[in-house]
Amino acid sequence: MKTNTIQVIEKKWQETWERVGLYMADITSAKKPFYNLMMFPYPSAEGLHVGNMYAFTGSDIYGRFKRAQGYDVFEPIGLDGFGIHSENYCIKIGRHPMEHARITEKNFYAQLRKIGAMYDWSKTVETYKPKYYKHTQWLFIQLFKRGLAYRANAEVNWCPSCKTVLADEQVIDGACERCGGFIEKKALTQWFFRITAYADRLDAHLSSLYWSDKVKIAQKNWIGKKEGIDIVYDVVTEEGEKVGFITCFTTRPETNFGATFIAIAPNHEFITQIIRVIKNKKIVSAIKKYISGVKDSSIYETLINRIKMKKEKTGVFTCLYGINPLSGRKMPVYVSDFVLSGVGTGAVVGVPGHDRRDFEFAQVFELPVIRVVSDGVNRDDILTKDDVYEDAGIMMNSSFLDGMTTDAAKIRIINYLESQGFGKKRVVYHLRDWLISRQRYWGPPIPMIYCRSCAEKGKSYFTSKKSYKDEIFFKDFDILASSMKGWYPVEDSDLPVELPYLEDFQPGNDGVPPLKKHASFYQTICPECQSEAIRETEVSDTFLDSAWYFLRYPSVGSSREHEVAFDPEITQRWFPVSMYTGGAEHSVLHLMYSRFITMALHDMGYLSVDEPFANFFAHGLVIKDGAKMSKSKGNVVNPDEYITLYGSDALRLYLMFMGPYSEGGDFRDSAMEGMSRWVQRVWNITIRVKENNYSVTDNQILRALHRLVKKVGEDIERRRYNTAIAAMMDFVNILTNRELKISIQDMCVFLQLLAPFAPHMTEELYQRLQDRDMIMDSSQSIHAQQWPTYREELLVDSLISIVIQVNGKVRDSITVSPENGNNQAIVEEQAKRREKVLRYLKDASVRKIVFVPRKLINFVL
C-alpha cells in the first residue's frame, strides 16, 4: 500500500461516511443515547497538534466501541474561539480577531476531518458566533436575576501585560497563566459569580461521581472545606481600657490556651479604628508607614516569592492587647503582612508552639511560646522551629482540656466557647467567587445596563416589577438591592448584545475596556425609566463560554435553536454526558465551573440533572524528547505531515500504542515507522485471506481469535488501548507464523476489533472481503456492525502449563490437561519424576507441598 493509496482510501471513506450520514446520531428519538464528549479545543494559531489528536483519538475509539455495542452514540465537536490567548496573538501579528477566528475555524476543521473521528458535523459549536454567545449572555442574565452574578469592589489580580483582571484560578505561582508576567493586586469593582453559594454541594457531590480520584481530590482541595470557629477577642489599651474587639478564625481552637499574640492584615478594617484610638502619634505613624510599605512592595513581590526567599516575618505593634477569654492573657496586637485579608477574618490568633508561621513571627518579636500539645511523650519547651508541633496529640497546660486528645479537645472547646458566647462555629472554603469580567475586547459583552438616574433613586432590577424576588438564591435580598443600584439586565428580546467590529480592539494600559471608547456601543436607554443609560463595556471570561457548551451541542439545529440555549426535551434525553474525556489540567477550572453552571440551571428549573458529567476520564500528555510539547521548546509535532506520510490510521494506532491512555507517552519517529509497517502487514494478510478463501478457521487460530475478542473489549472499556493493540499484534503474528487458515468471516471479526483504532483501512478491507468497493447506506459500514462476541468454551487451552517450584524457586514446568491440572496427586506424581526436580528432592525430605490448581506446585524442603 503506497502512501498515495492510503491518502485515496482515507479520503474516500471520510467522504462516504459523511454522505451516508453514518455518524449522525438520532437526536430526538435515540433509544440508547450515549453522549461521548471530548473537551472542545481552544485552537492555537499553529492549528491542531499531535497532543490534540491524541486526546481526540482516545475519545473517538471509546465512542466507536460504544456504538458497536449498540448505543446511539453522539460525538460532537466544536471550538472555543473567544479569549485572551487568541486576542493576544492577533495583537502580535496585527490581524483582527474576527478575521482570525474565521481562518482558524476553517483550518482547524479541515485538519479535524482528517483524523477519522466519528464527529457529527451537522452540530458544531463555535463560542465566538453571536448565535452562540446570545445564550451565553442569557445565562449571565439568569444568574444575575437570582443574585448569583453581582458587582463588588475587591482586591483582584491584575495582569499588567494582558491589561486585564484574572480569576484566582488563572494565576499560577503569582504569575499570569497566559503570558507568564507578574500579577499585581488591585482594588477594583468587578463582576463576580457567586460560586461559593454552591461550595458545599460541589464538595458533597464529589464522592458520588465516577471520576478518577486524582481529579476529585484536586477539586476537593480547591474547594478546601474547613470547619473552625470565629473567636471574638476584646481589645484593650495598655491601661486596660476597652476599645473594641477583633474576630479571629481558627481551625485549631483547642490550642487556644497557648495563644500569645494577635496579628491582623495590613488592610484590615479594624486598623482605621485603631488609628483613632491610639494616642501615641509615633505608633500611628509607624503603622501607617508599615502599611504603605507593604502596598509598594507587594506590586513587585508576590507572596510566593516571599515564601521562597524565606524572608523574615515583619510587623508593627499597635500597643493594644486582645484578651484571651480562656487564659485571661493579654495578647499584643500586631499588624503584619503574613496575614492575608482574604483568608478567614483577616486576623489570626498566634499559637507559636503549634504553628510554624506563628513561631517565626514570635521569634522576631520575642513573644512567649507555650506548649499545649504533646505527642504523648515529649513535653519539653519549644525552643526552635523544628520543635514546633503541628500534629494531633495530647493536651497539656490547658486547664480543663488537659489529658484529652486534640480531637476530643476541639469538640469540647468549641462547645465551651459557643456556650459562653466567646465564639461561633463556622465552615470556611478556599473557593472564592468567580471573577467573571475582563477589560478586553474578544469576548461576549456582559449584557447589563447601568442607569445613573435609577441609581440615584435607589432603584434597580431588584426593586422593579419584573424582579422575581422569590427565586433569588442569594438569601440577603437587601444587600443585593443596595449593592446593585442602577443595574438592569438587557431584555431577552434584545439579545445578543453584539460585539461590534472595532479597529482599536487593543486593551488600554488604564484598564479601560476597548468597548468603553465607543459611545455608539454603550449609549442606550434604561429599560426601566427610559432615560439615558450606558451598557457594561466589559466582556465575560472565556471560561464561561466553555462552562455550558456541552448543553448546546444536542440542540444545535433543532427547531428551537435560536429561541433557547438548549432544548429541554432533547437535553432530558442526552444528559448527563455519558463519558467526558479531557486533559487533567482542567481538573479544577473548567470542570468546577461547568458543575456550578449546571447546578444553578438545575435550581432554576432549566435542567433535570444537577451534575453535567456522569463519567470523566483524564488522559495523559504526549511528550517529545522527554519534554512537554511547547512552542518555546520547539518540539511541537504537527500531525499533518504524519497523516500525509503514514495515514491517520497508522498515526492513531501509534499514538494509542505509546503507553496507557491515562499516562500519555513519548512521541518517537522510529516507533511511528514500526506501526506503519504493522498496518501494512495487516493489509497484506487480509488480501491473502481473501485470495485463499478458506471456509473454516484453524482451531488454534479460532481460540486465539476468541481470546482476542475478550481481551480487546475489556481493554477498550478500561482505556488500556496500548495492551489492546499489543494483543492484536500478537494475533497477527500467529497468523503470519502459520499457514493462513482463517476464514473470510473470522478475518472480518478481527477487522471489527481493529476498526475503532484504524477506521479507514478496516472499512476498505471489510468491504473488499464482502466483495464491495463502496457502500450504499450506513448499515453496510463496518462501523455499523455489532461488536463481536466470544465463546467461553474456546477461551480455555487444551493443555496448560504447571510450574514446579522447590523452595519457591522455579525449577521446571509440566504440561497437563486442564482436568489433571486440578488434581494435586497427578501433578505431584508427575512433578516428582522430573529430573531437574529430583536433583533437589533426592537428598532432602519434603516438609510441605503448596499446590495451586492449574498454576503451580511448590515443594518446601
Add this chain to the structure above:
RNA sequence: GCCGGGAUGGCGGAAUUGGUAGACGCGCAGGACUUAAAAUCCUGUGACCUCACCAGUCGUGUGGGUUCGAGUCCCACUCUCGGCACCA
C-alpha cells in the same frame, strides 16, 4: 511545606486475586531473497558465569519486614512528575 501519582532491559512499555518478570513494539545483531540496495520474511536479544541455545547465580529505585513464594502487601528512605500553597 501539604496533597496526589510514578520508578521494571539500550528505549517505550506488559504482568486479574501475591504464583514462570520483561507480553507487544522500537533499537541492535545474524540470516534468507537480491548483481546490489530498499522493502519483505526468519532467528536471536536483562546481566553475570560458561566451550555450550546444558546447568547455575543475580535481577523490577534503596534498606528492612511479612510469606512456601513479593514488581505486586507492610515499614523507613531516595529520586522524579503533577496539583495546591504564609488558607490561620
